[in-house]
Amino acid sequence: MKMDHYPKGSLSYLTVLSLLFAGFLYLWITTSSSTSNPLLPIQSQYNCLPQNPEIAPAAAIAVPRDDLELVLSKASMPNRTVIITFVNRAYADPGAEVDAGTTLLDLFIRSLWLGEGTRGLLDHVVVVAMDRAAYRMCRFRRLNCYRLETDGVDFRGEKVYMSEDFIRMMWRRTAFLGDVLKRGYNFIFTDTDVMWLRNPFTKLSRNESEDLQISTDVFNGNPWSEDNFINTGFYSIRSNNKTVALFDEWYSRRENATGKKEQDVLLGLVREGVLKRLDLRVRFLDTIFFSGFCEDSKDFTEVTTVHANCCRSITAKVFDLTAVLRDWKRFKLLRKKMAAANGTVASWRWTNHMGCWRAWGVRGNRNN
Ligand SMILES: *[C@@H]1O[C@H](CO)[C@@H](O)[C@H](O)[C@H]1NC(C)=O
Numbered sequence: 485m486k487m488d489h490y491p492k493g494s495l496s497y498l499t500v501l502s503l504l505f506a507g508f509l510y511l512w513i514t515t516s517s518s519t520s521n522p523l524l525p526i527q528s529q530y531n532c533l534p535q536n537p538e539i540a541p542a543a544a545i546a547v548p549r550d551d552l553e554l555v556l557s558k559a560s561m562p563n564r565t566v567i568i569t570f571v572n573r574a575y576a577d578p579g580a581e582v583d584a585g586t587t588l589l590d591l592f593i594r595s596l597w598l599g600e601g602t603r604g605l606l607d608h609v610v611v612v613a614m615d616r617a618a619y620r621m622c623r624f625r626r627l628n629c630y631r632l633e634t635d636g637v638d639f640r641g642e643k644v645y646m647s648e649d650f651i652r653m654m655w656r657r658t659a660f661l662g663d664v665l666k667r668g669y670n671f672i673f674t675d676t677d678v679m680w681l682r683n684p685f686t687k688l689s690r691n692e693s694e695d696l697q698i699s700t701d702v703f704n705g706n707p708w709s710e711d712n713f714i715n716t717g718f719y720s721i722r723s724n725n726k727t728v729a730l731f732d733e734w735y736s737r738r739e740n741a742t743g744k745k746e747q748d749v750l751l752g753l754v755r756e757g758v759l760k761r762l763d764l765r766v767r768f769l770d771t772i773f774f775s776g777f778c779e780d781s782k783d784f785t786e787v788t789t790v791h792a793n794c795c796r797s798i799t800a801k802v803f804d805l806t807a808v809l810r811d812w813k814r815f816k817l818l819r820k821k822m823a824a825a826n827g828t829v830a831s832w833r834w835t836n837h838m839g840c841w842r843a844w845g846v847r848g849n850r851n852n
């Protein structure tokens with residue numbers, strides 16, 4: 485992967501090397517008067533430094549530890565907050581799913597373009613690629629990409645809901661996200677099949693005592709009720725000792741969770757009272773704002789995210805999320821027309837999620 489950064493011509497490579505050398509010489513001269521030599525730790529952490537010439541000056545100043553730290557610090561907002569999503573080939577590469585019109589990653593990016601106040605957020609998105617093809621596609625899109633190494637496991641293909649590979653991929657994800665927390669970054673985790681129609685930061689609580697704000701499949705009306713059915717496809721979490729402890733405990737359950745996906749294990753932990761034990765303050769998010777196919781948002785003027793949850797296959801998700809973006813565009817157009825006539829859009833409904841219901845083998849309209 486890192487070879488991608490290499491200038492192909494040996495001439496430019498030489499230029500880069502000599503520039504780097506000049507940089508180090510300069511650093512050494514300017515720092516050699518101090519008693520300790522700060523170059524040594526930098527060098528030992530950066531034995532791969534010449535591979536990415538662009539980062540050399542920043543590395544000398546901020547001393548990032550590794551590739552992940554580089555990606556995170558680049559994407560981070562000033563308050564150490566990033567947006568994280570995971571892709572594998574089936575989610576990112578248009579060549580992977582022959583029957584799907586587009587990829588889920590493309591739909592996600594399109595939603596950021598079509599959403600309200602969401603375009604600038606793309607700079608803060610870190611796309612974590614689970615395989616090489618997804619990483620290359622991400623680089624091609626000029627996004628903030630991180631390649632998550634996965635020891636010998638094949639994460640490329642579509643992972644059918646609850647298959648063994650699906651579950652393993654989820655646990656790898658949990659371990660990674662715990663690492664991000666330990667590095668002191670707050671983040672919004674979003675599945676790639678979540679459409680961002682408004683800027684979530686405007687609808688999330690800013691109260692710093694709230695450690696975790698997590699979406700629900702079905703919202704029971706009480707944001708503090710642990711009886712809500714959490715959905716780990718979208719949440720906002722602050723980095724602190726309590727959330728790190730939660731992720732440690734969550735991940736440590738993986739050995740004892742045969743046939744369960746990480747979401748169910750977290751749900752089990754919540755039911756066992758882990759939130760009180762770790763003194764975590766968790767807000768469960770209302771589906772009016774943070775919605776999904778399990779429970780549609782009933783209000784287009786408030787809807788912020790739409791998750792293709794309660795849905796099994798990628799092709800079905802692409803089909804139905806395409807309809808979501810179409811609904812959203814039509815709503816915005818209608819609202820503009822109505823505003824010109826001093827009116828508001830009275831009622832506006834989502835298109836039925838037919839693709840997803842077909843994939844479950846359900847006939848007819850379940851959109852109540
Ligand atoms: C970080 O800053 C952004 C932009 O100002 C804000 O919307 C967001 O709520 C902040 N995040 C946290 C976790 O404080």
Ligand SMILES: *[C@@H]1O[C@H](CO)[C@@H](O)[C@H](O)[C@H]1NC(C)=O
Binds near residue numbers: 691692693
């Ligand atoms: C945050 O929430 C806590 C607990 O409900 C409350 O005591 C505190 O006043 C809130 N802080 C702000 C700034 O609203």
Ligand SMILES: *[C@@H]1O[C@H](CO)[C@@H](O)[C@H](O)[C@H]1NC(C)=O
Binds near residue numbers: 724725
């Ligand atoms: C978090 O834990 C570390 C190590 O146990 C401790 O030094 C630190 O003070 C704790 N921070 C907070 C905010 O509790």
Ligand SMILES: *[C@@H]1O[C@H](CO)[C@@H](O)[C@H](O)[C@H]1NC(C)=O
Binds near residue numbers: 740
């Ligand atoms: C695994 O689960 C069983 C049954 O709930 C429990 O008795 C056992 O202690 C657990 N083992 C670990 C390592 O958590």
Ligand SMILES: *[C@@H]1O[C@H](CO)[C@@H](O)[C@H](O)[C@H]1NC(C)=O
Binds near residue numbers: 824825826
């Ligand atoms: C819209 O409402 C405003 C204030 O209520 C009024 O001044 C304006 O004439 C109205 N425009 C139309 C097209 O009805």
